[in-house]
Amino acid sequence: MISFLTVLIYTVLGSLTGALLSLIPSLHIYNVAGFALLIWHASQSLIPQIAVAPFFISLVVAFSFINTIPMTFVGAPDESATVTILPGTKMMMSGAGYEAAVLTGTGSLIGLFMLIAMTPFFFYLFPTIHLIVSPHMHWILMLVMIYMLMSEWPKGCGMGKTVLQRFLNAWGNIFAGLLTFGLAGLLGLIITSKSPISHEMGFQNIMPVFVGLFAIPSIIQNLLSNEKIPDQHIAESINIDARTAGISAYQGVIGGMIAAYLPAVTAGIGGIIAGHATAQRGDKLFIISGGVSKIIYYVGAFLFLFIITPLSPNGLGKGGLNIILKPVLTPEKGDFFVILSVILVSGCLSFLMLLHMSKWVLAFLKVVDYRQIYIASLILMFVIVGGLTGFMGLMVMIVGTFVGMIPVFFHSRRSNCMAVLLIPICLNMAGYGDVVMEFLGLL
Amino acid sequence: MTESEVKQNEQEEVKNDIEVLCPSCGRFVGAYEICPHCQTQVNTRVSIKLVKRIAVIGAIVGIILLYFAAKNREVPMINIGEIQINHNMALVKVSGRVIRESIQDKKDNFSLTIDDGTGKIKLGGYNKLKKWKKHFGEKFPKEGDFIEVTGNLNITEQFGASMFLSSPHRLVVKKSFNPKRVKLNDLRIEDVNSTYRVTVKIDYVKKFGMGYSIRVTDNSVSDQSAPISLTIFDTAFNRIKNENVKKAITTKGSVCEFVAILGEYKGTLQLKLKSPDNPNYFKVIEMGAGDPYVASTTYKNTYSTTYVNKSNQKATPEQIKNLSKDDVKKYVEITGIIDEVTPQEWGTRVILTQDGSSIMVWIKKFIVGKMKLNLAKGQKLKVLGNINDFKGTLQVVPISETGIQEVTE
Numbered sequence: 095m096i097s098f099l100t101v102l103i104y105t106v107l108g109s110l111t112g113a114l115l116s117l118i119p120s121l122h123i124y125n126v127a128g129f130a131l132l133i134w135h136a137s138q139s140l141i142p143q144i145a146v147a148p149f150f151i152s153l154v155v156a157f158s159f160i161n162t163i164p165m166t167f168v169g170a171p172d173e174s175a176t177v178t179i180l181p182g183t184k185m186m187m188s189g190a191g192y193e194a195a196v197l198t199g200t201g202s203l204i205g206l207f208m209l210i211a212m213t214p215f216f217f218y219l220f221p222t223i224h225l226i227v228s229p230h231m232h233w234i235l236m237l238v239m240i241y242m243l244m245s246e247w248p249k250g251c252g253m254g255k256t257v258l259q260r261f262l263n264a265w266g267n268i269f270a271g272l273l274t275f276g277l278a279g280l281l282g283l284i285i286t287s288k289s290p291i292s293h294e295m296g297f298q299n300i301m302p303v304f305v306g307l308f309a310i311p312s313i314i315q316n317l318l319s320n321e322k323i324p325d326q327h328i329a330e331s332i333n334i335d336a337r338t339a340g341i342s343a344y345q346g347v348i349g350g351m352i353a354a355y356l357p358a359v360t361a362g363i364g365g366i367i368a369g370h371a372t373a374q375r376g377d378k379l380f381i382i383s384g385g386v387s388k389i390i391y392y393v394g395a396f397l398f399l400f401i402i403t404p405l406s407p408n409g410l411g412k413g414g415l416n417i418i419l420k421p422v423l424t425p426e427k428g429d430f431f432v433i434l435s436v437i438l439v440s441g442c443l444s445f446l447m448l449l450h451m452s453k454w455v456l457a458f459l460k461v462v463d464y465r466q467i468y469i470a471s472l473i474l475m476f477v478i479v480g481g482l483t484g485f486m487g488l489m490v491m492i493v494g495t496f497v498g499m500i501p502v503f504f505h506s507r508r509s510n511c512m513a514v515l516l517i518p519i520c521l522n523m524a525g526y527g528d529v530v531m532e533f534l535g536l537l
Numbered sequence: 538m539t540e541s542e543v544k545q546n547e548q549e550e551v552k553n554d555i556e557v558l559c560p561s562c563g564r565f566v567g568a569y570e571i572c573p574h575c576q577t578q579v580n581t582r583v584s585i586k587l588v589k590r591i592a593v594i595g596a597i598v599g600i601i602l603l604y605f606a607a608k609n610r611e612v613p614m615i616n617i618g619e620i621q622i623n624h625n626m627a628l629v630k631v632s633g634r635v636i637r638e639s640i641q642d643k644k645d646n647f648s649l650t651i652d653d654g655t656g657k658i659k660l661g662g663y664n665k666l667k668k669w670k671k672h673f674g675e676k677f678p679k680e681g682d683f684i685e686v687t688g689n690l691n692i693t694e695q696f697g698a699s700m701f702l703s704s705p706h707r708l709v710v711k712k713s714f715n716p717k718r719v720k721l722n723d724l725r726i727e728d729v730n731s732t733y734r735v736t737v738k739i740d741y742v743k744k745f746g747m748g749y750s751i752r753v754t755d756n757s758v759s760d761q762s763a764p765i766s767l768t769i770f771d772t773a774f775n776r777i778k779n780e781n782v783k784k785a786i787t788t789k790g791s792v793c794e795f796v797a798i799l800g801e802y803k804g805t806l807q808l809k810l811k812s813p814d815n816p817n818y819f820k821v822i823e824m825g826a827g828d829p830y831v832a833s834t835t836y837k838n839t840y841s842t843t844y845v846n847k848s849n850q851k852a853t854p855e856q857i858k859n860l861s862k863d864d865v866k867k868y869v870e871i872t873g874i875i876d877e878v879t880p881q882e883w884g885t886r887v888i889l890t891q892d893g894s895s896i897m898v899w900i901k902k903f904i905v906g907k908m909k910l911n912l913a914k915g916q917k918l919k920v921l922g923n924i925n926d927f928k929g930t931l932q933v934v935p936i937s938e939t940g941i942q943e944v945t946e
Binding site: 132 | 565571573576584585588589591592593595596597599600602603604606607608610612613615621622623624625626627628629664668689690691692693694695703704705706707
């Protein structure tokens, strides 16, 4: 009974903390999770061992739902939404931002129930699939990278006075995408082979570069764009039918599973692949499936850690939270259903909070200039990164920011920035990581 | 707010609007330099152009600087005992002595456990064994070596701290292990788990289900030591690369030099080959006559369970009359006159007398087969063996043919 209450209390606490922190534009919950882990380590009595997983997973569940609010209302996408932001912003600009947020939340709720419905698959088929697929992971990742690069299309109309101008106008974003991919990959090789960040904060090695690549360019973009939030209609109902919900779930599950399983592949990339694979179009479908895929990507990836079977004795977990919690958490057989219950409770609570918080935030944005929020958020980023990783962390973040600004301002896909992990992981899996490191003199 | 201030605000708002609205279609363009709706150049967006240039130049220059910063970074050396959870994934350097090594040829994996005096850490090379062996060759790090290694820490609640080994260039063998050369006689129970270089003569070889049970003696004839067992499992045996060594070690009479770890089983000292795949650890001094795997097929292996090997001790000279049940399991040396010799199916029974007292000497069949001595009544004999209690009667059981010597006056 005490265990049950402890888990419940920390689930609610994690959900509330996660919801509040997720309102801060561009702040990723993994940055906070790093801090929380340090606090927990310093004072281990703060969170009982039994509550570690429920608390942290609730943080992530709440983030998956509530993060929709800054993403939709003030246009701050995280790395999972680098391609899904557009339809939400469109609805926002036409006064239907609240509905867009609720649609995304509904998608996340559908994704939550899909995680429950897929439990037999996780235990009876997934480990076998993993056993077959894992030796081939390097070339699968290679294909994903090729697909990412080749599926980007020229966005310009080829206008200009000279041939070169017309060419650059039409193809500029493609070259910007390739440049981003190359630079991010190089940055990733440096960071993963010989990180300049102090070993004392080794567990946050990747954080500054992610803040730089995704969070700060969004902030700069929003500070420069001078966007005015139009009056929003608080809808009493959402325009969604069972067919749209079903197709969204189908597309979202494919995208989410790809992202939750393949290393360094985010929900954004998974969404592109799933969108092309299912050949479904439509803004609403895009938004809802984005919600589905987001929850499976963030939450599912951690839940897979608890799939303990003879074929997967150490679970199948992936993702930032898994890495952060590894030193303090060992999954055990039977934990899966506890975590699934925690996810369900936290998810439903977060959905309800999303409905109310969306209204509060819209009201708040009427009286406060969102650019001030972004400036505060920018300062917070510097404090978090500087506080955790010091001067070198800040330098890495700034370099990451420059790289992350290229796709933002040249209008190519921001998912190209994920080459920061894709390239090193792919090279290491293929067994060429050392060769490249040696070539670069980073041994 | 005065009327002029309101007007000024409105003008400012209009100016801002002009900057973010397309001059052609009037729609919002945000941070775009070209209207995404009608492709019109938004000429007033000078700051965006500047930001774009800063982004590209900053990214390239930043990465170059970061590259040099990383390249010239000295990886910190840490004590294993000081590793904490915030060091997870950190690139660090540790140094220490290899206390355990594990090789999995089939999986292409290996692991080394090192101890630096403050703690121990396991270094894992997954799918890298072939690559590392190719790089290090015979100098592949082995137990006892003092190494310095750079790698990423992996800390889990279940297994604690470990380190991923990536490139062989990141490991340096600072001091190779050079095992001490000893004679079997010098081995002591206190030295269990120590590694030595020994020169031995293969005395007996028997193949069992999972490997070889080998008995070795000191090569020097002057030494009065009892044999010591050397068990080589097939997995270890197959790691010996040199076929000549394989043949020698399984051929009776061969004289070999090898590096072994001293172990003990139920109080009995035994040897275990150290790093069988290291060719520097083996030397065939003399190849024994006959074929390898020489072992009696009819002999039931009982010696290993019935005798207590005291190879680390000199046999204690005893008078037959003084022997009692308290001496059971002692390794003794007795001298007497043969009173009776009775060959039996599994060995030969000899009654030895000394000053009116007598004792039975039980010589096992495999020893009898190797003895060059013909036992006869009246012969004076010196026997080195273990005292056993056989159905309430004391007996001396020699454990090799060297334990039975004729005494000539």
